[in-house]
Amino acid sequence: xxxxxxxxxxxxxxxxxxxxxxxxxxxxxxxxxxxxxxxxxxxxxxxxxxxxxxxxxxxxxxxxxxxxxxxxxxxxxxxxxxxxxxxxxxxxxxxxxxxxxxxxxxxxxxxxxxxxxxxxxxxxxxxxxxxxxxxxxxxxxxxxxxxxxxxxxxxxxxxxxxxxxxxxxxxxxxxxxxxxxxxxxxxxxxxxxxxxxxxxxxxxxxxxxxxxxxxxxxxxxxxxxxxxxxxxxxxxxxxxxxxxxxxxxxxxxxxxxxxxxxxxxxxxxxxxxxxxxxxxxxxxxxxxxxxxxxxxxxxxxxxxxxxxxxxxxxxxxxxxxxxxxxxxxxxxxxxxxxxxxxxxxxxxxxxxxxxxxxxxxxxxxxxxxxx
Amino acid sequence: xxxxxxxxxxxxxxxxxxxxxxxxxxxxxxxxxxxxxxxxxxxxxxxxxxxxxxxxxxxxxxxxxxxxxxxxxxxxxxxxxxxxxxxxxxxxxxxxxxxxxxxxxxxxxxxxxxxxxxxxxxxxxxxxxxxxxxxxxxxxxxxxxxxxxxxxxxxxxxxxxxxxxxxxxxxxxxxxxxxxxxxxxxxxxxxxxxxxxxxxxxxxxxxxxxxxxxxxxxxxxxxxxxxxxxxxxxxxxxxxxxxxxxxxxxxxxxxxxxxxxxxxxxxxxxxxxxxxxxxxxxxxxxxxxxxxxxxxxxxxxxxxxxxxxxxxxxxxxxxxxxxxxxxxxxxxxxxx
Numbered sequence: 001x002x003x004x005x006x007x008x009x010x011x012x013x014x015x016x017x018x019x020x021x022x023x024x025x026x027x028x029x030x031x032x033x034x035x036x037x038x039x040x041x042x043x044x045x046x047x048x049x050x051x052x053x054x055x056x057x058x059x060x061x062x063x064x065x066x067x068x069x070x071x072x073x074x075x076x077x078x079x080x081x082x083x084x085x086x087x088x089x090x091x092x093x094x095x096x097x098x099x100x101x102x103x104x105x106x107x108x109x110x111x112x113x114x115x116x117x118x119x120x121x122x123x124x125x126x127x128x129x130x131x132x133x134x135x136x137x138x139x140x141x142x143x144x145x146x147x148x149x150x151x152x153x154x155x156x157x158x159x160x161x162x163x164x165x166x167x168x169x170x171x172x173x174x175x176x177x178x179x180x181x182x183x184x185x186x187x188x189x190x191x192x193x194x195x196x197x198x199x200x201x202x203x204x205x206x207x208x209x210x211x212x213x214x215x216x217x218x219x220x221x222x223x224x225x226x227x228x229x230x231x232x233x234x235x236x237x238x239x240x241x242x243x244x245x246x247x248x249x250x251x252x253x254x255x256x257x258x259x260x261x262x263x264x265x266x267x268x269x270x271x272x273x274x275x276x277x278x279x280x281x282x283x284x285x286x287x288x289x290x291x292x293x294x295x296x297x298x299x300x301x302x303x304x305x306x307x308x309x310x311x312x313x314x315x316x317x318x319x320x321x322x323x324x325x326x327x328x329x330x331x332x333x334x335x336x337x338x339x340x341x342x343x344x345x346x347x348x349x350x351x352x353x354x355x356x357x358x359x360x361x362x363x364x365x366x367x368x369x370x371x
Numbered sequence: 372x373x374x375x376x377x378x379x380x381x382x383x384x385x386x387x388x389x390x391x392x393x394x395x396x397x398x399x400x401x402x403x404x405x406x407x408x409x410x411x412x413x414x415x416x417x418x419x420x421x422x423x424x425x426x427x428x429x430x431x432x433x434x435x436x437x438x439x440x441x442x443x444x445x446x447x448x449x450x451x452x453x454x455x456x457x458x459x460x461x462x463x464x465x466x467x468x469x470x471x472x473x474x475x476x477x478x479x480x481x482x483x484x485x486x487x488x489x490x491x492x493x494x495x496x497x498x499x500x501x502x503x504x505x506x507x508x509x510x511x512x513x514x515x516x517x518x519x520x521x522x523x524x525x526x527x528x529x530x531x532x533x534x535x536x537x538x539x540x541x542x543x544x545x546x547x548x549x550x551x552x553x554x555x556x557x558x559x560x561x562x563x564x565x566x567x568x569x570x571x572x573x574x575x576x577x578x579x580x581x582x583x584x585x586x587x588x589x590x591x592x593x594x595x596x597x598x599x600x601x602x603x604x605x606x607x608x609x610x611x612x613x614x615x616x617x618x619x620x621x622x623x624x625x626x627x628x629x630x631x632x633x634x635x636x637x638x639x640x641x642x643x644x645x646x647x648x649x650x651x652x653x654x655x656x657x658x659x660x661x662x663x664x665x666x667x668x669x670x671x672x673x674x675x676x677x678x679x680x681x682x683x684x685x686x687x688x689x690x691x692x693x694x695x696x697x698x699x700x701x702x703x704x705x706x707x
Contacts (some may be wrong), residue, residue, distance in 0.1 A: 061561035093473045206424035206588065208649045211632035215648055233562060234635030241642045259638045277566035279591040281618065281633050282640065287573060288595065290566035294533065 021093055023194055023227050024050040024073070031068050031077065031251075040298050042068040044251040044306075045087070047325065052194065055221070055228045056237035057259065059274075060248035063295050066231045069248075070197045073229075074114055075104045085205050092194060110140050113188035117200035119180035122351035123172040129156075129183055130168030136187045155186040159216055178209035185216060199231045214241060237308055239263060244336055247271050250296040250306035253325060257338035267328065267338070267345040269313045276354045289354045305343065309366070312355050313344045316364045376451075378582055379436065379550060384409045384445035385606075386431050390657060403657045405415040405431040406442070407606030410688070418576050418583045420597030420614065422590055424629075426653050433552045433586045437471045438462065446585035450549070467497055470543040472553040476535035480542075486518070489538050493545045493609070516571060531700040533564045540571065544579075554586045565592070572596050590633055594618055599694075602626050605656055605664035608688060610697040622697040623706050624671035662686075663700070675701060682697075 028200070029041035043065040050056050060066045068077070075096065077083045089097045094109065096104070108114075116122045124132055133155060134148040143151070149168070156164035159182040181201060188196055198217065201278055202210035218241060221228045230241055238245055239259060246256040247268065253269040266272050273291035291309035305311070308318040325341040350357045386406040389422055391397040406428040413419050423429045434440035435447055438454055447454040449469060456464060470493075473479035476642040480489055487509050494505045536556060543551050553572070557565040571597055575581055575677065587593050593600060593614070600617050602610040602625065609625040621627045629649040649668045654660055660667045666681040680686075680700045688696040699705070 096501060145505060178652055205589075207632045207652070208628060209652065210634075211646060211648045212650075214634075234634065235562075235636035236641075239636050239638040240634045263636065263638050274562060275636065277562045278636050279566070279569055279589070279595045281591050281594065281630065281635055282637075285595055285614075287570050288566040290570060291563040295561065295563075 004033050020052065021090075022049040022051045023054075023087075023092060024048065025184050026069075026073070027089040027090075029069065029089065030073060030085065031065070031072055032084040034081055034084065037301050039301075041301050042251050042298060043072065044302060046248075046251070048246060048253065050195070050229065053225045053227050054240040054244065055230065057242035057245040058229055058231045058248060059233065059235060059238055060243055061233055061295060063250070063298055064248040065251035066248050067199055068251075070114065070199055070229065070231055073197065074108060074112060075099065075101075089321075106140065109136060109188075109193065110191045111193055112195045112197065113191070113193040115181070115184045115188045115196065115198040115201045117203050119177060119184045119204070120172065122184055123180060125172055128168065129170055129172065129175070132167070133183065133187055133190065136190050139190050142161075149297045151190070153188055156183070158220070159183070159186045159190075160212075161186075177205050178192050178210075178212060181205060181213050182216065185213070185220065189220055189224060189226065193226060194220060195227045195229065197229045197231070200233070202228070202237065203232070203234070210237075217241070235263075235274065236301075247274070250298070250302055252306065252341065253301075253339075254307065254342070255338075255340045256325075258336035261336065261338050265338075265348060266351060267340045268307075268342050269311045269346055272346050272351055272354060273310075305341075312363050313342075313346060314363045315344050316367075317343050318364065323334055375414060377415040378415045378450055379411070380446075381409055381411040381432075381436070382446045382448070384411075384432070384435055384447060385443045386428070386440050387443040401657055403655075404606050405437065405440075405656055407656075407659070409603075409608055410444070410605075411580060411601060411608065413613075415549075415582055416580050416666060417599060418581070418585065418597045420593035420600040421584055421586045421603060422588065422593050422600060422629075423603035424588060424653060426605070426656055426659050427603040428656065429586045429603050430554055432553050432603070433471070433584060436550075436584065437469050437552050438466060438473075463497075467546045468549045470542045470546060470548040470551050472551065472556050474555040475559060476532065476539050476624070480535060480538060486513070486534065486538055490541045490545055493542060495549055497546060499546070507648050509541075509544065512545055515544065515575070516541045517567075532560050533567060536560065536564070536568050537571070540568075540575075544575070550582045550584070552586070553586045555588070556651065557592055558587065558589060569595050575706060590618075590630060602629070605654065605659050607664060607698065608696075609665065609698045611688065613694050616695055620706070622691055622695065622702045624663045624669050624705055627705055628670060633693040640656075663698075671699075671701060675704065 026048040029043055029046045033040040035352060046069055066334045071077050072085060073089060077085060088095060130152055133152040137143060137148045152168055156167060161167050161179060161182055202213050206211060221283045232238060234338050242253060242259050245259050245262045246253045249270050256269045266275060276289040277291060279288060291310055296306045302322065304320045305318045305323050308314045323341045324345045325339045328338045328340060384406055385408055387402040389399045390401040390403060392400045397643060409432060421429045421432065431440050435442050435481065441455060451466060454465060490509045490512055491505050494508065500508065514540050518534065518537050557568045559575050560568065569592060577584060585593060585596050598614050600612060600614050601608045602623065604625050610626045621630055628649050631647045651668055654667055662682040662684055663686050666672050672681045686698045686700045688698045691697050691702060
């Protein structure tokens with residue numbers, strides 16, 4: 001899958017022996033939005049890394065901070081004082097967290113590209129498809145109009161749009177949702193970026209069209225060696241598409257592991273709850289086991305674990321101390337580290353039960369001050 | 372299907388919308404065949420799932436059932452009465468018995484009303500009970516859908532998804548309807564909230580013996596709520612079956628492809644699964660293909676060497692086995 005040094009027979013005990021630094025290294029990213037009536041704590045200290053050519057799924061519900069994280073990586077958030085951004089973002093060996101707009105501009109599209117959820121609002125409705133695709137190419141390459149047109153034609157063909165010469169003359173509204181998203185993917189991959197961030201790329205699409213678009217994304221990122229961050233709320237899409245997953249809640253990564261490991265052996269109570277909440281096409285049709293309660297209020301800075309109010313495993317410490325993201329005892333054959341931010345992780349035996357299975361255990365009541 | 376007469380009976384229902392051109396002299400230049408000949412029986416206590424992708428006509432069909440979209444032809448018979456040939460008074464009486472839960476809980480509820488007022492409104496419109504009766508009824512309904520009886524906030528403040536959807540459900544139940552049509556009630560929700568509503572729907576079905584039609588694009592959700600499923604494509608029902616059979620042994624090539632396209636949240640299953648990826652988009656309902664509506668994207672037709680019948684004859688819904696109807700000329704071949 002990836003071209004870097006990760007062969008199974010590698011004798012080196014170090015799990016990440018490659019000479020290359022990771023493509024992306026995010027450390028303690030924080031984003032706050034200042035509003036007239038308070039502050040929104042959108043991202044509260046996220047650390048992420050991504051190797052070249054790797055696929056990472058960023059999973060979470062609305063308000064978990066996954067989209068804000070991606071916008072922060074692209075440096076597309078509003079400037080201070082509207083948004084307060086902290087932490088470090090290292091991309092391809094360079095710290096881009098303090099890059100100026102002028103420095104960022106050539107990187108967008110060429111190094112990091114993005115595909116958004118709604119292809120209708122990301123395309124300009126009054127420009128022909130051709131003009132928009134060519135514009136992307138011309139912005140970054142010394143190329144004449146004929147050359148750009150030829151490249152645009154090639155790109156449309158690459159994303160499976162039939163009769164590309166004619167389609168370039170049409171407007172976005174003449175395209176279906178699936179075709180628009182194909183155009184967005186063509187534009188994003190036009191310059192063979194090192195990283196593609198796809199933010200809910202198939203959420204607005206029908207399931208048969210979703211299958212087409214996912215297949216296309218997988219094929220193209222593999223061929224070009226582009227690393228992929230796939231942001232989604234759909235655990236099925238993650239299972240199909242990614243090698244590694246980070247689960248987000250209230251602006252924090254609460255658990256991260258290889259995709260296989262995360263689904264087979266989840267440890268964070270939120271991950272376990274999420275997996276039990278999804279209605280499935282296979283397996284049992286009994287009642288789902290939803291996560292009780294409501295998503296967190298982002299207007300308050302989380303004091304302890306933000307999931308504590310909904311958690312059946314909570315201890316007293318959970319109300320007041322933010323758990324750190326720590327590695328589990330290293331699994332012998334896992335290349336990818338399994339990390340969990342939890343004071344009282346779920347045991348393997350409890351995963352299926354979806355509740356603590358310890359004699360006499362009661363979730364810790366909220367401290368008096370909060371009540 | 373069963374001996375008791377169906378509560379709802381659709382016969383060859385078509386809903387066609389004219390496409391017009393010009394401002395003053397509006398000429399009709401075509402029509403969108405949103406629903407194009409649907410037969411459907413729903414028996415008392417049954418929960419039917421209506422699934423399909425956008426443009427399949429599932430929402431329009433639901434609207435024809437509750438009296439919001441007039442069929443161009445065909446009949447909708449509810450409990451022995453033709454819904455669309457009733458007088459005003461009879462229609463109002465009927466509307467009390469057929470209720471709808473709308474898709475977007477943000478758009479379908481008045482943000483200035485309190486939770487209680489929203490639920491009481493249908494009772495007021497139909498002048499049911501005294502004020503005190505209505506108040507106690509609202510209390511009971513709130514409890515049924517799992518909300519606190521003290522919920523008196525204006526809806527605008529109750530920004531929480533769960534509250535809004537639950538209010539939508541409670542409002543639909545307030546008139547003790549015989550049939551509830553729910554149009555994508557959970558599709559806009561987060562997974563953890565969605566699970567709570569799916570459970571609620573399951574429970575209501577069981578405890579109130581509700582007859583319901585659940586319109587959804589999510590095949591997994593329908594599987595958890597409905598006991599019979601109709602799969603729609605371009606305005607027609609292409610497959611009808613008991614839920615369990617449909618997922619175990621789908622017979623229409625479209626259903627097979629649809630099921631195989633849904634990502635399953637299990638990387639082990641996903642890695643080994645065979646997927647049928649359909650080519651192209653759903654054709655426009657303004658210009659549906661000749662013959663079988665699915666033939667332009669059909670993998671089975673291709674496999675069979677493009678038989679003539681697919682593009683020339685509309686396949687009727689035919690019985691494959693007890694309670695399982697399929698509209699495909701070659702449904703016997705799907706399982707191979």
